[in-house]
Amino acid sequence: MTTPSMQRSAATWAGLCAAVLGLGMALPGCTSPNASTAPPTASAAGAVPADAPAQTLRDVAYASRSAAQKMDIYMPAGAGPFPAVVLIHGGAFKRGDKAMDAANAAALVAQGYVAVAINYRLSGEATFPAAVHDAKAAVRFLRARASDYRIQPSKIGVWGASAGGHLAAMLGTSGGVAELEGTEGAHLGVSSRVQAVVDWFGPINFATMVSEGRALGFAAHYNVDNESAYLGVDANSPAHLALVQRSNPATYIDAQDPPFFIQVGSADPLIPYTQSLNFHAALKAVLGEAKVSVEKLEGAGHGGPQFGSAANLSKVLGFLGQHLK
Template sequence: MRLTVLLSCFGLAASMAVCALPTQVAAQPTPQRDGTFLKSRLEKDDTNEDGQVTREEFSGPAPMFQRLDRDGDGKIDIKEVVNSMSIRRPANNRVENLRSSRDVEVKRDVVFGKGGDRDLKMHLVFPKTMPDKPLPAYVWVHGGGWQSGSKEGGVNQVSRMVADGFVGATIEYRLTGEAPFPAQIEDCKCAIRFLRAHAEEYGIDPNRIAVGGSSAGGHLVALLGTSGDVQELEGNGGWQDQSSRVQAVVDLYGPTDFSKFVTTKGFESHNRPGSPESKLLGGGEVLGNNDGIGRVNPITYIDDQDPPFLIIHGTEDPVVPMNQSQLLHEALESAGVETQLELIRGAQHGGREFATPEIRELIQTFLKKNLQAPE
């Protein structure tokens, strides 16, 4: 996670009613600038002591959470935030937003279906000038442990591909506080069916839809890739006459096999009731819920008809063990599915290592290769 913001006034005494402006913050004493104060406050918020602070745990204002959660996965990595305090970068992602806005246009909050009894929405991202021929689509699914996060950060995630001749979408789905699995994958599949049903309206080629996501979003896009048209996961959110299959998958450090996850050394706490994985399964300890573990695992549904996968994971990920991506890659390979596993040495759970020019080019090349227009 890249820290691109100076400290603001989160976690201060309740009597302080007004936050300092960024220009005022720059003049704070050294302990606040070097991360000591911020580290202390984040560690107090980290109630489950996993080194991550979720939106629910965070005691500060929502705008500050969004600033610190630079990779948009719904969690603040305490170690990376503190280590990054000496790195001076733009105060937020406005520069990136401005760069993207010159090339793309965003249609916000398009209702794509129903999740339970409420509307589900997506943002659609288009090139400034749409060509006459339909374009491939790249759909981003956010992370956040299935319990937090939003579709907002996905606009930047898809903008580069949109500038290169795609239509982008960033979608919401029901979080575990609202409903356990399979609500999340049902909503993602509904979004794919919606785009296919409205392909002509939005200038999309319905036979060229790719998905990408990080962390919990990586899990969901992997599941989209392997469970195309599996009826038990389709739900009834709308557009049931359309297929939910996708044509390419970019999975960034997504979980897969919970039984291996929670028995990996250093990750045993994820077996406990109340962990993100437990919440996804509906509560209780993860181990012992064999039906649930199998049902959420993308590996369960693999066959030789699955689309190409690009899987990227950090070797020092403290949140999702690297073996989750390795297991998926090996299973896809065994089934004869095209798959590429990129392990980033020393990288953790998100962060600047996943946004280098080399990794961005890797993703762009993969998507362009697998979603080329037919001759």
């Protein structure tokens, strides 16, 4: 699964700070005169002023069960409302932090999106479906509080990598599935559906990861130890197949699901790339070819510079722009 070094681009930390601060945003370890912890001040008429500056709100709580249930909200300059993209970090379901998505947030804000990087309960704190419940609670919070954060509530996408890609895929396919909505946060009557999904090399079917790895000749690398910790049971055991399938985004595919853009590396040593290809095929069978696309990046591993390159980010932003703008 992914690590912080896999998630960040190859740019130096100084370069990342400069890019983020240039957009009027904040990143731990960087100093920004424009960073704030409060929503923008509305005018007397209740509207955000047209010249509202770019603003970053850090550690905004979207629920109250866990200290992990926080988000960083990056807003572009202007009154909006803007489409929003929820960023879900990777880290094998057991580690990682929302700060890992600062570079992608900067790219989104530069294109006129509100970028929202979330934390969620990791496997050491709570097992499935806690992380799914948290991600859905974050979307509900943003939709319910859209006017506070300059968000167009009908245009919310999600973008995740590795474990975050899995959670993004779950958000995309399980809209309206009651058992996965959870009871987190104060906005339980608000929809958690998203309007576009970017899935970077997320694990999909835990039950077949080992066999798919063997088929690709990478058997020495593939296991489901982290996925088992996420579920709280042995994900490779037939005795737990029902739970594994409950955690499989493909289980919930239906015609109401949003468009998907899936990318995976051909040399991924941790997640068999066939997980992404098989998921794409299942989505396409229901949604049609026009709504679902997949790309195997030749030679790319589990994240890395091919994913974070300007050319590749342009593809992601093009997909999001097609469906959220």
